[in-house]
Amino acid sequence: MVTIKDVAREAGVSVATVSRVYNDSELVSEHTRRHVKEVGTRLRYSPNRTARSLTTAKSNSIGVLLPDIYGEFFSEVIRGIDESAQARDYHILVSSSHAATAEIDVALRAMRGRVDGLILMWPTNDAELVLPSLPDGFPVVLLNSANDDGAFDSLTIDNYSGAHAMVTHLIGLGHRKIAMIQGAAGNHDASERLRGYRAALRDAGLRALPEWELPGDFSESSGWVATMALIERWARPTAIFAANDAMAIGAMSALGEKGLRVPDDMAVAGFDDIPMARYMNPPLSSVHVEIAALGTQATQMLLDRIEQKAADRQHRTLPTRLVIRSSCGGSFSLDEP
Amino acid sequence: MVTIKDVAREAGVSVATVSRVYNDSELVSEHTRRHVKEVGTRLRYSPNRTARSLTTAKSNSIGVLLPDIYGEFFSEVIRGIDESAQARDYHILVSSSHAATAEIDVALRAMRGRVDGLILMWPTNDAELVLPSLPDGFPVVLLNSANDDGAFDSLTIDNYSGAHAMVTHLIGLGHRKIAMIQGAAGNHDASERLRGYRAALRDAGLRALPEWELPGDFSESSGWVATMALIERWARPTAIFAANDAMAIGAMSALGEKGLRVPDDMAVAGFDDIPMARYMNPPLSSVHVEIAALGTQATQMLLDRIEQKAADRQHRTLPTRLVIRSSCGGSFSLDEP
């Protein structure tokens, strides 16, 4: 491995000069700069980032801790993070923790001294439990997490309004019996979406029935299972609102297997609007979320804090937008936003 | 930031002893070990990984360079990588390069001294162009890449056989006019799958017609576009084989829009068998690939090489398996493997 010393010796200058050249300092003459660069490339020198990090106390990388890396949603989020991190010359250290509090602590320690900040997606409601193990004032952005005491910067989706709007849309189409397939238990997004669903029913003068709130966990299979259970019943709903698209797709699959047509026999709507939603058969109505923006904005917030550009705690909420396709019928209803 | 010196001072021992405690060296008495640990946790000490890396010349992390982070496929690969990296106490530094040779070089340099090895997914055919800029003998595993001279460890999917088997299956169902939607131009997987398609036709005594090899780029939309173009023609095929599932889904969507039924009016098959494939309507036949295994195996190979356990260059090929669902009709044909 060729080091700064090798370059210095070969170029006949001191290590300080070489360092200056590679840090674009103005304190070095044009002549020397060119010479050093030339020697550097000839020797295939590239500064060791680890050593640099040690003295500058900056790693130029950020940690990304996700509950699980799975499906289109996460891949879009990471994509957004990577994109804006790269633009500001940061790297991302990705780790998924399988949702165990002990595991996240291990991951956190392992990142110690290797990252300048952390994007933490911790959708269950016990985030505060683990975060105290961080050094005071360590830059953290909470993504899609419950953040009751507001101790960290945070970014969330406007789950409540999105769910409310979609259910209201279904009601506007004439549906009175609307079931919901819930997201994972204890998940913040899931509970907010459920809250929006209930509120929309109430606001329309309808009653939210516990037996129409089916358990799910955001996976296709849980949507399938919930739907199968639902259509066995004596009193079927006329519409299903799934807490995410994957479950909605699972639901449509189950309906198809049972010979029920969407949207004629049953309307279906999802949440997230993953890229694939519009290619479903029929195309899936969904609550659109700028998933990649979730990543880019979280990164912006984090880097702003790392670089001291941010003053106060920030709590941002990403708006949603209804995307009505044919899976819920009546695409030309007037009450969409 | 509390350092090893603080702990040493507070515990009344030397830094060497503290270091030994935190490295599980046997050279320290049980009594001292407990005492140091106790002081360490009280002070919330955690060794600085950067400093450690500098002396040991090991970062315990691997770089993952992907052409683009997009869709379920990549998310599964990363998931596999992360899983087995974590199991062996490594971290992953992820970076996507938007397929420009200049960019990959930047990314490579930025990882210099920060990673112990590299998993490189570089499906276009110019991998060799950029790799020379790596230090000699640097551990690299090429994933799904053309690797003509075998200069690196590599892992690929058995694209050729998979495509061959699927097309042969379609022929076995009676199809004689089978179109293919190709993957991205210059992509290694894409060209291998095309090769398998052509060979299967030839082996069955059919002719491969250039006008039935449609351009695509692995995206849903390109599948949609290709299919729309296809069904405008006077002579329609009876089956479409898409080079990946995303395009197959796009194709089914286009067929649905035009009122054509799958598989009755047109059989459709894909490649990759992403988790969502079985939830399509109708469920999508596909060539199953253990996508996560691609990640885990690549990681194993890389770590084995990093830790010197591997001797010779390895070139592995991951087998595929047909998964016949209803999108191509006749699910009980006898000629599946």
Add this chain to the structure above:
DNA sequence: GCGAAAAATGTAAACGGTTACATACGCTGC
């Protein structure tokens, strides 16, 4: 109770950079 071997601990030199401070080297102006 002694000496040697074994075990535990300490000292200090790396690792590869950055950077405050010191120094050398022109210049300019008088």
Add this chain to the structure above:
DNA sequence: GCAGCGTATGTAACCGTTTACATTTTTCGC
């Protein structure tokens, strides 16, 4: 010709660890 200054370069301390080697302490056989 020299004080004074700005610019370019060098010297060496430092970042937080690890680890070879030196030193101290303990153990144990006799």
